[in-house]
Amino acid sequence: MNDISVIGASGHAKVIIDLIEELGYLIGNVYDQDFQKDKLLGFKVTHDFIDIPKQSIIAIGNNLVRKKIAIQFDLELNALIHPKSNVSRYSQIGKGTVVMAGVSINADSVIGKHCIINTNSSIDHECIIGDFVHVSPNAALAGNVQIGECSHIGIGSCIKQGVKVGKNCIIGAGAVVIRDVSDGLTIVGNPGKELKKK
Structure with missing residues (x-):
């Protein structure tokens, strides 16, 4: 695994990005459907949710939204x-x-x-x-x-x-x-x- 993508571009995502880098991984794409969000910690935010990588982490605090996304994209990241x-x-x-x-x-x-x-x-x-x-x-x-x-x-x-x-x-x-x-x-x-x- 070379990089990990992040779904969500709010405050919790900042902590997740920090965690990913602390573990020695690279950040892949950062995804968020809010078009007002262009960058997060210097990373470009992608608004297109097509072809979300299986090695992605959901960086969204709302439990029900996190569940919906997890089911939708069948993510495989440990x-x-x-x-x-x-x-x-x-x-x-x-x-x-x-x-x-x-x-x-x-x-x-x-x-x-x-x-x-x-x-x-x-x-x-x-x-x-x-x-x-x-x-x-x-x-x-x-x-x-x-x-x-x-x-x-x-x-x-x-x-x-x-x-x-x-x-x-x-x-x-x-x-x-x-x-x-x-x-x-x-x-x-x-x-x-x-x-x-x-």
Whole structure:
């Protein structure tokens, strides 16, 4: 593999480009359908989504958009793991997932495909993270936590050991989750409570 292309040209893509270069790879094309974006970190932005290379990474924070693109283009790139992360050799990490600097992933944890495991987050032993999940910076998951597909774990949040978070959930910034969370809920506060819709 000589180069890696990047899908997305916003803030998260800047961090991904930095990660790719840190790993010693070259940047291929940078793709974004926003015609107002011409360059990103000096790289030309291509607006044509035809012939996206299989060795591309999706640099888009929105979980549902990332899922849609992953399905559409059937990408084959393995996980990108920052050299300054601490990832157990007994863990498993799916294709297209990015693991940022300062992350800790402990033994027997399983991370799905096209996830974002963001800066300084901590995933303890035997956690199971579904596909297309975003674990935000400084979030902490204790042992045996399960996170369902497309859920977003907010910055600085904490999830107690053994807790199960369903699919398509949002755990708010700084929330402390001590009980299981059903699919589709938004949890905020300490202790975490469901955010009621008006």
